[in-house]
Amino acid sequence: MSNMPDKPDTWLIVLAWLSQHSPTLYAAGLSALMAGIRIIYGGGTRRQALLEAAICTLITIGLIPVLEYFGLPLNLATAAGVFIGFLGVKKLADFADRVAEFKFPRSGAG
Numbered sequence: 001m002s003n004m005p006d007k008p009d010t011w012l013i014v015l016a017w018l019s020q021h022s023p024t025l026y027a028a029g030l031s032a033l034m035a036g037i038r039i040i041y042g043g044g045t046r047r048q049a050l051l052e053a054a055i056c057t058l059i060t061i062g063l064i065p066v067l068e069y070f071g072l073p074l075n076l077a078t079a080a081g082v083f084i085g086f087l088g089v090k091k092l093a094d095f096a097d098r099v100a101e102f103k104f105p106r107s108g109a110g
Contacts, residue, residue, distance in 0.1 A: 023074035024064055027081035031060040034085025056085045059092065 018025070032053035039049040060081040067077055084092065 023077055024061065027064070027077035028057045028060050030078060031081035031085040032057045034082050035088060038086060038088060052089055053085075055089045056081075059089075060084050 035056040036049040036053040039052045040046075044052075060077065063080055063084070064074065064077055067074060067080070
């Protein structure tokens, strides 16, 4: 078995990338962990926990540019990620539907 050649430049690049993206990675990881634990605690299956964790992670990662747009610190993504993981996909979808219905009412409703 050959040993990995010593390339300090490669490790420097990897560590610099991790350092630059640590708030995003931390928020995504905590969001996935919170969602998975919430589903398992509620009696769900591993499959449900894995899917919920993946969706909550993607929602959290999608929130990062919104925080940057409004000039908020990226460390706020950690709290937002945990909150998203705690609420879950169904509650977030219900909230999004209510906001969309309020902002864009159906033309025939009344």
